[in-house]
Amino acid sequence: MSKTKLKFPLWLRKVGLIFTLLGPGLITASADNDAPGIATYSSSGSYYGYSFLWIIVMITIGEVVIQEMAARMGAVTGKGTGDLIRERFGVRTTTFAMLCLLLANLGTTVAQFAGVAAAGELFGISRYITVPLAGLLISLLILRGNYKSVEKALLFLCLSSLAYVLTVFIIKPDWGVILKDALTPTLKMDATYILAVLAVIGTTITPWGIFYLQASVADRGTEMSEYNNTRLDVMFGAGWGNIISAFIIITTAATLFTRGIRVEDAKTAAMALAPLAGEFSSVLFAIGLLGASLLAISVLPLATTYAMCEAFGFERGLNRPVREAPIFYGVFGIITALSILVVLIPGLPLFPIMILSQSLNAMLLPVLLVLVLILANDKGLMGKWKNKLTTNILAVGTTALILVVTLILFAGQIFRFG
């Protein structure tokens, strides 16, 4: 209920308008390039060169299909993913699914704070200052409910990921080789490689992305007659997010991989932007990383809390006082505080944590995907909007792919190959 309207200069309002026109799909997809996303893509590009591009191609298809399912469920039922899981599968399955979601989101929130820490350290500021400060600031903004103004500024900072696109055009890589690698599947049988594959999958298709997208579509009250627009938005969004991801891999592959530099931390990751920004590359990288992390911190813990409270029927909402919704505020507080504390563990390596959290995401994803697939095929729930055969083939394929990769990883650990 904003009684006051801020007056922005015209050009800024136009930028705002562009963001207003962007639908939830594009937003969710841009969130692929959050801090752990940037870390994961940079690292895999620097370790494995262009050979990771084919995974991006595969996963784009998977993401489009899965996000579209989530959006369609939101539009048809008007309900959140957590609601539907609870109403269809009962308490036990819901509890299991919610524990998986909590674990995945806790890992990702830790990764976002690690992103803040890494960005701060590029400026020479200790994580013991930046991380608690960021947590406090964002939490306050959320709880006071006036973070809307900040949100657009953060989105604006995230545009710095476009720097990767510019860099690619400066370094002029061999597009023939890139195209060939993007279309040739390659696999290596060692644990680090498989963890990296999982991380790339887990940072692109996220459990929270599914929940968030469905909730935003449901809240908007999309009419099914206009569903095609939503579908387009989702598909375009996933495509756009993954084009940026591909450009991050191409940049790091062309600038770092070829020179034998491996991304281990923010400093090496920033070097990828040197052809564009020279000595300012670490500033540019830090700004992008910070914007992406803060944006995700402002959404992720809250979205997780909402999903859990909805599924279990606890009182929720920022318009309620703490005494009416103790569990809501409690869960929100615990997620935030715990994530901050983990990042503050002395000597915790930030980049590996960011990447591993995304591998964990991928391993937990099949649980959610199976439930979503059952729901999206439920005729009673979805009516004539239930999944078509192609959607099912692609979605089941994606789920199976993730499961197989995860199994290979664990089998590899047991039988010690690679």
Place this chain on the structure above:
Amino acid sequence: MIYLSKLLNQKVWDAFGHLVGRLDDILVSSTEKQMPPITALVLSHAPEGADIIDARNLSSLWPSITLKTDITKVLPYQEKGHELPLKQRVLDQQIVDLEGKRLVRVNDLQIARKGDAFYLTGVDASGNGLLRRLGLEVVGKSVAKALNKDNKTHVIPWEYVASIEHDDPLRLSVSQSKLVQMPPADIASILDDLDQHTSKALLQGFTNEELADTLEESSQEVQQAVLSHLHPERAADVLEEMDPDEAADLLADLDDQTSEQLLSLMEDDDEEEVRSLLAYPEDSSGGIMTTEFAHVPVEYNVEQALSFLRSDADALEDEFMYYIYLLDSQNKLHGAVSLRDLVTAPLDKPLTDWIDEDPAVVNPLTPQNEAAYLVAKYDLMAIPVVDPNTNVMLGIVTVDDALDTVLPTAWKKKLPRFSGK
């Protein structure tokens, strides 16, 4: 006390200890009653003809489900179409708790025996219900013991819940009649928590006036969502029923084309009032004032004033009537008298006795904060808004509207959204 979660999937035995099947669901009928009777059991793994059996077969539900007769003599049940399957349609769904005035999820259902029959008695929405479903009741008990707290399961009686499924018109209308008895602010807060399809279906059954009252208390998101789902003609009717200042606020947040369309569909005098309010900034006294206030000619005495108020259209539209404003023929403000003073005064006393040399007033461009400050400082229930040049009275800012920004009632709803406003 019997709970549905304890019964589902349990074996069902006949009178001679033969296994009939497993309990899959329970059907109740007459759900509008205080305690709907259980009419049938749905069984799985049952022999043909015994998938749905009449509840009159039942001998006991707890500790074991047994029938009165032999398996071959079981009465089958013919569905009549109005039965409510508890597991499928109630368990795990959202429902409105009319006692607590909130939306809850059905964690379990309570069943009781009365004489020879079984009845649905209540809804368990508590954490204990959740733990029971997980088979972890012991945990709840020991935690409560450790914290030295009373671990009583709170069951909401069935008559105090309203189901909100939008695809069941019969039950929805029962729920609607229960819901409209709640204060509009509570309905509004429940609507905020509901998904759009359901809230739309719920509101369909409200009268224009009930809808207007609810919308006045709702968040901007709900207001817009509801309005956009109504037929424009009906939306305009609802806007007419709303306080003009609330209607103006709502219209100001819509896009120009829609608000223009709705305005033109409204009755002329309502339209004019709302339009005049729309001209002022949202956070000014003019933006939050209402143009509905009671006034009498300043030259009247108490008796004349009282009879004037009984018939005057403006007075009848004033919902609160804290004060009666004394105006002259040019509508200039001369003073105000509280309704209490007017009612308790001798009938022949002239109103001019109440003329205030220096009344607290604001002009339409006075900031809302300033109006709130004056209202609080002088302990007013409403403050008049007058034209600073002519002293013509334009409206009043009531205490609740003035304090709206000081005490925000609804900050931010639902998930953070990047899009939108």
